[in-house]
Amino acid sequence: MQLIFEKSRPGRLGFSLPQLDVLPAVCLPEKYCRQTAAQLPEVSELDVVRHFSNLSRLNFSVDTNFYPLGSCTMKYNPKFTEKVAALSGFSDLHPLLPQLWGGGMLAQGSLEVLYNMERLLSEITGMAAFTLQPLAGAHGELTGVMLIAAYHKANGEKRKHIIIPDSSHGTNPASAAIAGYTVVVIPTDSEGALDMALYKKALNSETAAVMLTCPDTLGLFNPKIKEIADLAHGVGALMYYDGANLNAIMGKCRPGDLGFDVVHLNLHKTFATPHGGGGPGAGPVGVSEKLVDFLPISRVIRRPDGTFALDYHKRKSIGYIAPFYGNFGVILKAYAYILALGKSGLMEASENAVLSANYCLARLKDHYVVGYDRICMHECVLSAARQLEHGVHALDIAKYLIDQGFHPPTIYFPMIVKEALMIEPTETENKETLDAFIEAMICAAQLSESDPDALHRAPSQMPIKRLDETKAARQLDLRWISKK
Amino acid sequence: MNYIAHTEIEKKEMLKVIGVSSVEELFKCIPSNLRPKSFNLPEGKSEFEVFEYLKLLANQNATQLTNFVGGGFYDHYIPAAVDALASRSEFYTAYTPYQPECSQGWLQAIYEYQTIICELTGLDVSNASLYDGGTALYEAAMMAVRLTGRKKIIVDSGVSLIYRTMLYAYTSNLAIEFVETPVVHGQSCREDIYKHLDAKTAAVIVQNPNFFGAVDDFSDIVERVHTFGALAVASVYPVSLGMLKSPQEMGFDIATGEGQSLGLPLSFGGPYLGFIAVKKEHLRQMPGRIVGATVDKDNKRGFVLTLQAREQHIRRERATSNICSNEALCALRALIYTSLLGKTGFQELARLNYQKAEFAKATLEKVKGVKVKRSAPTFNEFTLELPKNADEVVLRMISKGFAGGFPLGRFYKGLDNYLLVAVTEKRTKEEIVHFANSLEAALCS
Amino acid sequence: MSLPSNLFYTKDHEWAKIEGDQVTMGITDYAQAALGDITFIDLPKIGAQVKQAQWCATVESVKAASDVYAPLSGEVLKANVALAEHPELVNKSAYEQGWFAVLKISDQLEKNKLMNAQNYAEYLKTLTK
8 A cells, every 4th residue: 555655745735724813923033943844744634534544454453353362362342431531521631730739629530530440450459559650561560670679779678680480471571671680580390380499599689579470471370379479578579460461360369369569460451441553551550568658659549528639749659650640541441341340240251261262272282282281271372383394383374364364373472382372362252253263273284284385375365465574674664755 | 241252051062172060160270278368349330331420520520621731741633533543443453563464554554653753853763652752751861871881861951850750760770870950041051061961971861842841952962962972862842843943953863752742632641652763873772663664475565563673572681672562553643643734734733833822922921910931932832920829820720711831830949930831723812812811810819 | 504614613603713813703504594584783893802602792583683602702803894784694604704703812722612513513413303
């Protein structure tokens, strides 16, 4: 498709602005003004509408395709939450209003949403308090690690490293590193769990924290989780919970009860806010009692008269980590979702997510190598190792699935599984969809033996074929430039 | 409502295939002593009930006030086509475009967005977005530290206090030295910046227009910064780039900013849009996803995520940043917004903002006791000196139907009588005149 | 897979060509094949002091980033600037045009820790098992 810039025609307008209704003043002195105007496209409103409507049709999305992307929880995003976020009372509210003197009363509705949401998330996870400020999961991780650093500092300690399993999301070591810690990586044992012997060896008085995903990225629940936490606490280290996989365990166990001190959640995963093509997300962080004082400011409080206010007077706080109160629009959608599902609904969501994943695993395990043959949680990890013997990679299977109308599972993650295919079906897909996907996966396995080239050629039904990623990285073309 | 499709019969069939007798058996791996100590949540409600409750809350927010509050976050009109197109669920229910063949729409949109940001800032390369203007500035500061191998950063106090506070919070566990230089007569104090600028300096960070609304030509500062091998970083307000000298024209190495004003609702602080653009030579240290153009097997143009080896999912603890999810849907809104306004519309938008603010300055100047700070030119926001405490005046203005501005005393010591007033293209002549009259009344009472 | 007999090798798949007090280094044919199409090389900086078996460069392919370690300690005298524009030279000619850097050797004894072609070939066999 042509770029919007290639559709540009000098003099064409896409939008009318109000006429200037005041007498113009003198212009800014020239030295402050730009010499060359930004070359924005000159297109009509219809040009814009058709361009982006047609672009949108080139995407797979949850609303159009099954999207079993492991670790991403691509569940259905209820429409009414969009309608809630679009209410002008929420969407037009300036974030500085409650910071004006007496301005808290101008934002009572939004402050109530934040206050209630913090409490709901605290109860769901078993934590003492939450901050809703972090703007995405990885941002929550960074916030969490900063809280951990502040805690140790307040205790007069400068601990040096954070322990992370080799199966972790890449954001975990990255977050630990940019917050100033070195990362100690612990391998996974033959059962798919953290290697306890090596873990114990790595743990010492320099350990600031242990960062874990639970269930882990193999989709497995580690029954030794409490022991891991007790050992960490024994040396004064804190336990960090990567909440990417919370959709597996709502109402079945809570990170707080397992001994975790810091938890981040991905509202755009478990709590059904849309992923927006890569964002915005929201990554609220919950903490145990001993970390509450360090949470970012502002905090939302409830006054004795029942009104809500912002509290900035927290001496030990790590400060601002977002300009305001978090991605409010996203928090609001997640709040609406939790209210609609309620206690039973959330438990059923986890139960059905786990049921669907195990169903996929049970039906596919004769066709693919299974890393660790156990009951899985909300996602299952297969390996294309058997298909590789015929020269077929996980990537080829992924491309074949695209032709069949399915977004592929996450591939090549976790890195510890060779040719990994990580399937997370979620609870909102019906059985026919799961069956059709499973059939396509079985077909791919069969084709890898009978006609591997058919998989190598895929996809053939899409607007484009496989792209030259090496060329993209070697001959960088990262923006449009006018040929004139 | 739980949005689950499985019927009881289907569940039984699935359990049979799995080889267990109940769903609970699937959770056997969680020992009984690790089960929730409590899960005390309200039961679910219907869509209608939840919507009505939230509508009630929405109505408790005072969004009907005529808005003169800015402070880096502005009340601009959003064309209907922005909402209509960004609401297409083929965009908003997709994930990060890791599989290019079924994500060309998103990839092309991001490539176009990167082009827009390059055009606005004049710089060479941009990325698929960062969280917000504050975290974008933090990423720029960290880039400068990595690129120069130095750890001292000079920050002009005209940079929003919100952003400065964020910078300090993020780096509190790292050995980075920040030096704040003062604003004198509305603009950055050259003398003070040069006093601190040395061979240990990684970057000098300024903001245009600064928090007081003043615009500047930083070319002289940038030139001096470069003689010390340091980088010049600017946080900019994108709408002003329809008129003001671009970061590239002033020689900046890195430009960041808050993209909220490009078609995003104020939404009580988010989701917003952090943007970043850098000179080509700094590309490898730029954080975040990047889309590049390439060709497919048939030599047809297509788009992919590229330079991924910089990112956390590959480089882990050695990554340039930990960012994963960004603000893609907000970037899409900014792209649609700037496409609708177009080259001339965007310039006209900037002109309207500037002219309305100039009119407001002239009108407010006539109010008894009010002084407009005119030591430096401004764009669409300016500072008033009031004869009274600005907090009290703003409180009175609320009862008259105005969000009257942002009292500077909250962020700057000793400026209790100063009020920051923003005027966008949405404010009519009548509203501005009415605002001035109401201010006069508020000052008299 | 080519393994020139005049070169020395490391466990991390770097090669070293020792000529007097200088050593030219790069990555082996095995390493470039394992990485696939190389897209970018972060070369050692001229004048930098590098230490044997410690990080001195990074090689990127589309989906991976790998560290390269110095085969010997010394000062970086030259870096192969041609690789900035043409990283594919490492894929095409790992031992000739795809060289990374020339170092001034600071400790000749470290040579004893390197493998000759025959030993490296044996070592590679253990990896493919």
